[in-house]
């Protein structure tokens with residue numbers, strides 16, 4: 174059934190589709206589509222989507238044979254996947270529940286690694302998933318294995334014009350070496366004369382930013398579970414001496430189980446000495462040490478991500494960033510740490526925000542303590558009971574006005 178849905182989705186695509194990128198990457202008709210007996214019209218769109226996601230999960234947990242291989246040119250060098258990633262598994266009740274992500278070995282990585290060169294013909298291209306500044310992202314399926322992934326297409330001339338080649342190269346190098354359930358996996362990449370293709374893990378529930386805008390703000394149980402996952406991912410990154418430097422809802426995707434996937438490593442940096450002095454990131458999320466006048470002289474550390482985690486916690490719970498204002502005022506308020514937490518935020522959550530949004534980077538609460546913070550423990554260790562209690566006391570909607578994901 175699930176396979177048929179996917180087939181019919183691929184079957185429906187045509188080269189005249191208005192979403193055709195017009196860049197020589199036409200939608201391709203699946204060979205398997207002819208074997209279907211159930212037509213797509215018999216299935217509702219929602220059921221189709223749910224089944225597609227189920228198939229993506231099955232593929233990613235069990236049947237994938239995608240491996241990363243060296244690409245044609247040294248500058249787009251790929252990394253190896255010998256240290257296999259971990260796969261999230263569903264632990265919670267009901268389809269609308271956030272989950273604690275559990276590590277599980279993936280059979281893919283127990284198989285011998287076979288090196289093969291990736292090329293576009295190996296993939297069936299599905300529907301567009303979105304568009305960024307420098308390219309488009311498509312749902313894709315590797316033909317031989319049926320592995321479902323997201324294919325990001327970047328045009329070399331646009332990268333050149335935007336002077337972001339170095340940034341993209343760094344993004345590839347860093348992301349392809351990361352294996353964590355809350356970090357979007359980059360499986361490999363390849364290129365032709367005009368384009369660079371990134372083979373990415375498919376995040377079935379899309380952008381976190383859209384979930385937040387839809388719900389306005391998240392209920393505390395959900396925000397706490399997201400922040401716990403963010404803390405785990407950041408801890409992993411920092412242990413590898415990687416600072417993300419651009420943590421914000423727009424750079425977080427949501428996996429098929431509702432788990433967080435940090436993406437967009439365009440601003441991330443591998444800094445083995447743990448100190449950098451480049452100005453980057455998004456104003457609302459920038460920490461004081463990066464916006465101070467003369468900050469060129471002020472080296473900063475991976476603790477910038479702790480500040481951003483505080484801003485993220487605030488935005489999850491309040492619906493807007495804590496220092497949001499005109500650009501000049503935002504900068505001024507960040508430099509002074511000037512913000513107020515609304516009274517509807519619980520004292521425990523407020524405490525965590527205040528411990529993260531500390532002007533002195535060295536005094537910010539470390540990630541291992543974030544994971545043990547009472548607010549996190551309340552919603553994550555006893556997560557299910559806490560979320561039940563919250564939903565009982567506030568009806569179907571949470572006190573934060575948020576609803577469970579459908």
Ligand SMILES: Nc1ncnc2c1ncn2[C@@H]1O[C@H](COP(=O)(O)OP(=O)(O)OP(=O)(O)O)[C@@H](O)[C@H]1O
Nearest residue numbers: 302303304305306307310323373374375376380437
């Ligand atoms: N792995 C993925 N799984 C599911 N959807 C994705 C995936 N990657 C990207 N998308 C969708 O495609 C959109 C464009 O992604 P892309 O990475 O090109 O740009 P971006 O990070 O949103 O923006 P920018 O180019 O400004 O950094 C995303 O906003 C998201 O909706």
